[in-house]
Amino acid sequence: MTDANRRLLSDSEAGDILGMIPRRVARLAREGKIPSVVLPDEEVRFDEADLWLWVEEHKRPVVAGGGQGE
Numbered sequence: 001m002t003d004a005n006r007r008l009l010s011d012s013e014a015g016d017i018l019g020m021i022p023r024r025v026a027r028l029a030r031e032g033k034i035p036s037v038v039l040p041d042e043e044v045r046f047d048e049a050d051l052w053l054w055v056e057e058h059k060r061p062v063v064a065g066g067g068q069g070e
Contacts, residue, residue: 008037008045017051 011022011029018025018034026044029036035050 006047006049008039009048009051010045014046014048014051017048018055 009017011025014020014034015022015025020028025034025046028034029044029046035047035054037045037047039045
């Protein structure tokens with residue numbers, strides 16, 4: 001995606017990407033736990049590329065023997 005095509009996402013759109021309800025996304029942003037952009041009118045938006053980087057940084061490795069039914 002080029003910079004010209006990038007747009008900032010709402011908490012609802014960010015929630016769709018992260019599999020979270022918008023209220024949780026907004027709370028995590030307020031707490032500084034997920035990357036966000038604060039606009040001049042104090043509205044919070046999300047850069048999709050930043051969200052995907054955050055997901056990659058917070059992945060946990062698979063632990064051998066960690067599955068169910070063993």
